[in-house]
Amino acid sequence: MDDSSDIARLIALMARVPGLGPRSARRAVLHLVKKRSQLMVPLGNAMQAVAQSARECLNCGNISTHDICPICADTARANGQICVVEDIDDLWAMERTGAFKGRYHVLGGTLSAIDAIGPEELRIPRLVDRVTTENITEVILALGATIDGQTTAHYIADHLSGIIVSTLAQGVPIGGELDYLDDGTIGAALRARRQL
Amino acid sequence: MDDSSDIARLIALMARVPGLGPRSARRAVLHLVKKRSQLMVPLGNAMQAVAQSARECLNCGNISTHDICPICADTARANGQICVVEDIDDLWAMERTGAFKGRYHVLGGTLSAIDAIGPEELRIPRLVDRVTTENITEVILALGATIDGQTTAHYIADHLSGIIVSTLAQGVPIGGELDYLDDGTIGAALRARRQL
Ligand SMILES: [Zn+2]
Ligand SMILES: [Zn+2]
Numbered sequence: 001m002d003d004s005s006d007i008a009r010l011i012a013l014m015a016r017v018p019g020l021g022p023r024s025a026r027r028a029v030l031h032l033v034k035k036r037s038q039l040m041v042p043l044g045n046a047m048q049a050v051a052q053s054a055r056e057c058l059n060c061g062n063i064s065t066h067d068i069c070p071i072c073a074d075t076a077r078a079n080g081q082i083c084v085v086e087d088i089d090d091l092w093a094m095e096r097t098g099a100f101k102g103r104y105h106v107l108g109g110t111l112s113a114i115d116a117i118g119p120e121e122l123r124i125p126r127l128v129d130r131v132t133t134e135n136i137t138e139v140i141l142a143l144g145a146t147i148d149g150q151t152t153a154h155y156i157a158d159h160l161s162g163i164i165v166s167t168l169a170q171g172v173p174i175g176g177e178l179d180y181l182d183d184g185t186i187g188a189a190l191r192a193r194r195q196l
Numbered sequence: 197m198d199d200s201s202d203i204a205r206l207i208a209l210m211a212r213v214p215g216l217g218p219r220s221a222r223r224a225v226l227h228l229v230k231k232r233s234q235l236m237v238p239l240g241n242a243m244q245a246v247a248q249s250a251r252e253c254l255n256c257g258n259i260s261t262h263d264i265c266p267i268c269a270d271t272a273r274a275n276g277q278i279c280v281v282e283d284i285d286d287l288w289a290m291e292r293t294g295a296f297k298g299r300y301h302v303l304g305g306t307l308s309a310i311d312a313i314g315p316e317e318l319r320i321p322r323l324v325d326r327v328t329t330e331n332i333t334e335v336i337l338a339l340g341a342t343i344d345g346q347t348t349a350h351y352i353a354d355h356l357s358g359i360i361v362s363t364l365a366q367g368v369p370i371g372g373e374l375d376y377l378d379d380g381t382i383g384a385a386l387r388a389r390r391q392l
Contacts, residue, residue, distance in 0.1 A: 006242065006245045006246050006249050006250070006261055007246055007250060007259065007260070007261070009242050010239075010242040010243065010245075010246050013235065013238055013239045013242050014239070016235055017216075017224045017227070017228070017235075017239075018220070018223050018224050018227045019215065019216050019220035019223060019224055020213075020215050020216070020224075023375075024214070024215035026285060026288060027214050027215060027285060027375075028213045028214050028215055028216075029246075030259075030283075030284055030285050031213070031214045032213070032243065032246070032247075033246065033250045033259050036247045036250065037247075039209065039212055039213075040243050040246065040247045041243075041244070041247045042209055043206075043209045043210070043213075043243055044240045044241075044242075044243030044244040044247060045240075045244075046202065046205050046206040046209050046240075047206065047228065047236050047237075047239055047240030047243065048237070048240040048241075048244075049202045049206075050202045050203055050206050050225075050228070050229065050236065051228075051232045051233075051236045051237045051240060053202050054202070054203060054229045054232065063203065063226075063229050064203070065202055065203070087226070088226055088229075089222060089223060089226050092222060179219075179223075
């Protein structure tokens with residue numbers, strides 16, 4: 001590195017992007033510098049645009065460029081089903097399968113005694129509200145097959161009544177995270193969901 | 197993904213960054229969206245700044261924010277030595293060792309019959325010019341221990357006369373790229389360089 005602080009600063013910031021470390025950040029920045037007009041300028045612009053426009057859906061916690069995300073705003077998806085996921089990448093993974101036609105609720109994590117994460121941190125009260133206000137008949141819990149994920153699933157099931165509460169049953173490996181599964185496995189797990 | 201085209205476009209661009217693929221680009225963008233003010237805005241700004249300011253040194257091919265890079269502009273480094281590297285990441289790797297006090301010449305690749313890369317594509321004529329105009333007494337060839345790297349080294353040695361032409365001798369593994377070596381290995385290879 002020379003004393004070009006702009007470049008050194010860009011490398012330091014890139015090294016904080018998940019999936020990149022100090023070495024890969026250097027390689028990435030070198031590539032970006034070589035592809036200034038084709039890649040670095042559009043990428044910088046896209047980051048500015050998303051930083052300006054991205055927001056959490058006030059209803060479900062999904063991220064989009066609207067206060068109410070396109071999924072919540074889509075009346076065709078008001079089919080009485082809410083799929084509860086831990087995080088947005090799980091929502092994206094579920095959407096890629098095309099297997100689910102209802103709406104989502106993004107918890108933002110799982111209950112965790114160790115990390116002191118309780119129901120209020122996880123939009124669980126908001127989920128309970130939505131079940132009544134949106135005429136929900138079924139809540140599908142698409143949480144990871146981890147101890148915290150299953151604890152969270154049972155906590156939610158205990159706090160919902162008068163509706164079907166189901167969970168992805170088949171294909172989610174023990175300890176596995178949803179986002180790492182292939183689309184077919186997620187689809188199969190959805191179809192074979194069992195009622196809690 | 198929803199229909200938020202800004203976010204989809206950012207993911208597509210991130211997937212083109214070396215070291216990231218489609219899956220890691222989604223995870224990276226999700227992280228950036230969550231860290232908008234702490235990471236995404238500074239990163240977008242840094243990319244804009246570097247895209248505006250970064251340029252190749254007219255003398256050596258290094259990248260900096262000046263037409264003549266700080267290394268070429270530093271009179272303390274006019275010690276009569278030029279270290280020839282294939283690419284800028286090799287220059288960075290060499291600089292991290294702190295073992296070399298002279299100047300650099302970035303070829304931008306190696307001679308390659310298959311890829312039809314000849315001396316003109318590699319700033320070799322410019323290197324020959326510099327040897328005379330900068331009162332160079334030694335050219336150190338820090339090229340990869342690949343067939344193309346060694347072909348290039350011998351081509352350069354054949355076109356320089358009246359000066360010492362040396363090469364990194366010890367520690368560079370066969371088929372290895374300089375940027376993957378640890379700093380100590382590079383430093384040892386530099387100290388044990390042998391004259392061609
Ligand atoms: Zn929403
Ligand atoms: Zn220079």
